[in-house]
Amino acid sequence: MTRIFDSHAHFDNDWYDEDRELIMQDATQELLGIINPGTDLETSRLAKEYATQYHNIYAGLGFHPHDAKKMQSTDLQTFAEWAEHPKVVAIGEIGLDYYYDHSPREVQRRVFIEHIDLAKQLHLPIIVHDRDAHGDIMEIIKTEAKGVPGVFHCYSGSLEMAKELLKMGYYLSFGGSATFKNAHKLREVVRFVPLERILLETDSPYLAPEPYRGKRNIPNMVQVVLARVAQERGESTETLAQATNKNISDLFAKIKL
Ligand code: NI
Numbered sequence: 001m002t003r004i005f006d007s008h009a010h011f012d013n014d015w016y017d018e019d020r021e022l023i024m025q026d027a028t029q030e031l032l033g034i035i036n037p038g039t040d041l042e043t044s045r046l047a048k049e050y051a052t053q054y055h056n057i058y059a060g061l062g063f064h065p066h067d068a069k070k071m072q073s074t075d076l077q078t079f080a081e082w083a084e085h086p087k088v089v090a091i092g093e094i095g096l097d098y099y100y101d102h103s104p105r106e107v108q109r110r111v112f113i114e115h116i117d118l119a120k121q122l123h124l125p126i127i128v129h130d131r132d133a134h135g136d137i138m139e140i141i142k143t144e145a146k147g148v149p150g151v152f153h154c155y156s157g158s159l160e161m162a163k164e165l166l167k168m169g170y171y172l173s174f175g176g177s178a179t180f181k182n183a184h185k186l187r188e189v190v191r192f193v194p195l196e197r198i199l200l201e202t203d204s205p206y207l208a209p210e211p212y213r214g215k216r217n218i219p220n221m222v223q224v225v226l227a228r229v230a231q232e233r234g235e236s237t238e239t240l241a242q243a244t245n246k247n248i249s250d251l252f253a254k255i256k257l
Contacts, residue, residue, distance in 0.1 A: 002241040003032040004226060005248045006219040007173050008093075008127065008153045008201035011036050011057070012046040015205040015216050027219035028054045032245060033255065034219050037093035037127050037153075039064035041075050044082070051087035058255060060090040060127050068111035069103035076118050083122050089252040091119040092127025093153065096140075099132040109136065116145050125251050126150035134161055141168070149251060154203050155189060162189045166197055171251050173199035176207035176217065179228045190232050195243045199251075200225050 006027070011034075016023050027034055036051070037060030038044025047059035061079040063071045082088055094115040096108050103111075119126045128150055130137045134157050151171040155162065162172060172193050178186050200222050202208075208217035209224045230240040249257045 002238060002245065003030070004200065004222060004241045004244055005032050006034045006202050006204070006222040007151065007199045007244075007248060008175065009034050009036055009204040009219045010039070010043070010206075011050055011204075012038075012043040013205045023218055024050065024054060024057070028056050030220045031222065032056065032257070033058060033248070035060060035089065035127075035252070037090065038062055039093055040067040040070055041072075041078065044079065048082055048085055048088055051085065058087050058089045058252065059085070060092040061088055062092045062094040062115050062127070063111055064093050064129060065095055065097040065108040065112065065133075066100060066102040068108045071111050071114075076114060079118060080122065083124060086254060088124075089254040090125050090127050090150075091115050091122070092150075093129050094126060095129035096133035096137050097129060097131045098136075105136075108133075109140065112140060113144050116140070116148055119148050119150075120145075123253075125253075128152045129154075131156065134158070138164065141165075141170075151199055151251060153201060154207065156186065157189075158185070159188050159192060162192060166193065171197050171199050171247060173201045174229055175201045175203045175225055176209035176213070176221070178232075179209040179225060180213065181210065187232050190229055195235070195240070196247060196250075198229075198240075198244060199247055200229060200240075200244050 033056040036047040038047040044061040051059040153173045155172040204217040230237045
């Protein structure tokens with residue numbers, strides 16, 4: 001069985017404070033690789049540290065929309081320096097979150113755009129978080145992100161939006177939310193996305209897949225997501241596994257598989 005990637009997990013999260021080493025050792029042994037996006041300056045630094053420590057953990061750098069209000073004027077310059085690390089493979093997790101509104105929306109938009117500009121300068125792909133902000137996300141992607149490749153993580157938009165994003169070259173990533181019982185609309189998208197644009201993830205420690213919904217999630221659960229998504233698409237897990245690995249190295253050019 002082909003080992004696969006968890007394209008999105010947060011090892012820095014508090015929920016791993018008791019057993020982080022163990023979880024990371026398990027994940028790095030079971031999986032082909034894990035991408036750990038940062039969500040602010042400190043967690044981006046940690047992501048880079050994990051990538052240094054473990055041969056198959058890779059890092060993203062960025063301020064999550066929740067933490068956009070914490071960004072200082074020098075932080076993007078710091079990211080530019082850290083991005084020289086061979087295993088810093090993306091700018092993210094970045095985007096807009098109008099569900100929680102932990103940062104003012106105009107701050108979220110400004111910080112998102114500044115990260116896109118950084119990704120452009122550094123020739124890195126972006127990892128995008130979008131919750132209840134589909135309209136503004138699409139507007140910014142269309143006007144500010146020309147030529148910047150990327151992935152919409154835990155995709156939650158409509159089929160129509162997915163079609164637009166695919167046309168623009170974006171990848172769509174699916175996690176536990178695609179396994180939830182009532183996620184019929186999302187599974188329409190899961191069935192539609194071409195094999196060469198699909199990624200899988202856990203968003204650990206969040207969004208554990210069925211039948212573990214509500215529990216703490218771990219990167220190895222990406223196998224459960226793989227099985228469910230393959231079933232939904234009428235593909236073998238092997239076909240989907242190999243495709244997602246190829247997609248990882250196509251999108252994240254610094255990852256050599
Ligand atoms: Ni995340």
